[in-house]
Amino acid sequence: MIKYCLGCGVRLQDNNSLLEGYTNDISKDLCRRCFRLKHYGEYEIVTKSNDEYLELIKTIGKTKSLVLYVVDLLSIPKDIDSIKNYLINNKVILVLNKKDMLPLSVSDEKILDYFKDSEVFIDKIVISAYKNYNIDNLMGLINKYRVYKNVYVVGNTNAGKSTLINKIIDNYSIDKSLITISNMPSTTLDQIKIPIKDYILIDTPGLVDSHNIVNYISHNDIKKLSSHKEIKPRTYQIKRGQALIIENFLRIDYVEGERNSFTVFCSNDINIKRINGKRHDYLKDLSLKEINLKYHEDIVINGFGFIKTVLEGKVHVYVDKDVLVFTRKSLV
Ligand SMILES: Nc1nc2c(ncn2[C@@H]2O[C@H](COP(=O)(O)OP(=O)(O)OP(=O)(O)O)[C@@H](O)[C@H]2O)c(=O)[nH]1
Ligand SMILES: [Mg+2]
Structure with a gap:
């Protein structure tokens, strides 16, 4: 009998301990x-190839099933609308997750207002899967828009898809076997079908974003970045010539502009130091990205969080060459 791991969805096997899905006891429910x-x-x-992810998304796009597109509010993809290029036939609900990480003062309305120009989604909602916030309202939206039996949950790896499904299982299902979650990429390896009420919720492996900082920092730093505490934004008044050193993976130099304010939104466990940039070359061996700032923009370091700035100016960001850095109008 073919069995699938209840934790990550991969097919269980007891033949080869080096391959995915291995268990020494096939009667068990989880892979090793x-x-x-x-x-x-x-x-x-494990490294999942993004081709597999795209194949899966395209398959979903051939159905008319409802899709929940889960996005981590601290790692908002640069172009969230592009998911609809694949999900042509589907109604897609944008699910903005990890609200608990943002300061309490940031309201849902403010977040939703930021996404008001995104017109490809049938609806949008702010949730915290971790804190069980707004899950009932999300269930209401699923009931409102669902026509077919399957409801797919998609999004980048680590967005919190499995955590969300576990919360729904906790709240609404009699069978309480939970899906595996972790702060590392590619936890879910294959589709996992969960019957909820009169439909089937389908967890999927996430898109591995090769431009996300988590691919280029240590496991220990990933742990620090993915803390579950409300972020206390840290504000620095920065003069031209000064720089912020963030752990040992990020440096930001303010090279042009009037005295500016930089407010860093990232996990409280991350260490930040302000230095005189001219005196220290620390981390300058990382790849340099030049960023021009307009009024009220965020500098987004993909997967790390963002830095809210106020005035126009120019910064030099030093980080691994493959990490995406971009600006956007201020989120909060
Ligand atoms: N603070 C906070 N953390 C969350 C929330 N939801 C998920 N997380 C954390 O985000 C990390 C990834 O969660 P998963 O549920 O495994 O993410 P996923 O999207 O299923 O990831 P893959 O299976 O790798 O595609 C874990 O450390 C979770 O605890 C949330 O609402 N708030
Ligand atoms: Mg998962």
């Missing part, structure tokens, strides 16, 4: 990787 992750917090890296 999920068992170790769940019970010992040990993470075994």
Whole structure:
């Protein structure tokens, strides 16, 4: 009998311990990787290819099923509308997750207002899967828009798709077997079908974003970045010539402009120092990206968080060459 791991969706096998889905006891429900992750917090890296992800998204696009597109509010993709290029026939609800990480003072209305020009989504909602916030309202939206039996949950890896489904299982399902989640990329390896009420919710592996900083920092730094506490924004008054050193993976020099204010929105566990940029060359061996700032823009370091600035100016960002850095109008 073919069995699938309840934790990550991969097909279970007891033939080859080096391959995905291995278990030494096929009568069990979890593969060895999920068992170790769940019970010992040990993470075994697997790399999923994005071709597989795109194939899956295209398959979903051939159906007319309702789709929940889960986005991490601290890692908003540069062009969120582009998901609709694949999901041509589907109604897509934009699910903005991890609201608990943003300061309480940032209202849902303010966040939704930021996305008001995105017209490809049938609806939008701000939630926290972790804190069980707004999940009932999301269920209401699913009931409102769902016509077919399947409801797919898609999004980048680490957006919180599996955490969301686990919350829904917790709140609405009698069978309480939970899906594996972790702060590392590619936790879910294949589709997992969960019957909820009169429909089927389908968890999917996320898109591995190769331009996300988590691919280029240590496991320990990833842990620090993915803390579950409300962010306390840290504001620095910055003069030209000064720089911020962020742990050992990011440096931001203010090279042109009037005295400016930089407010960093990232995990509180991350260490930030302000230095005289001219005196220290620390981290300047990383790749340099020149960024021009307009009034009230965020500098987004993909996967790290963002830095809200006020005035026009120019910054030099030093980070791994493959990490995407861009500006956008201020989110908060
Ligand atoms: N603060 C906060 N963290 C969350 C929330 N939802 C998920 N997370 C965390 O985000 C990380 C990734 O969660 P997962 O549910 O495994 O993400 P996923 O989208 O299923 O990831 P893949 O299976 O790799 O595609 C974990 O550390 C979760 O605890 C949330 O609402 N708030
Ligand atoms: Mg998952």
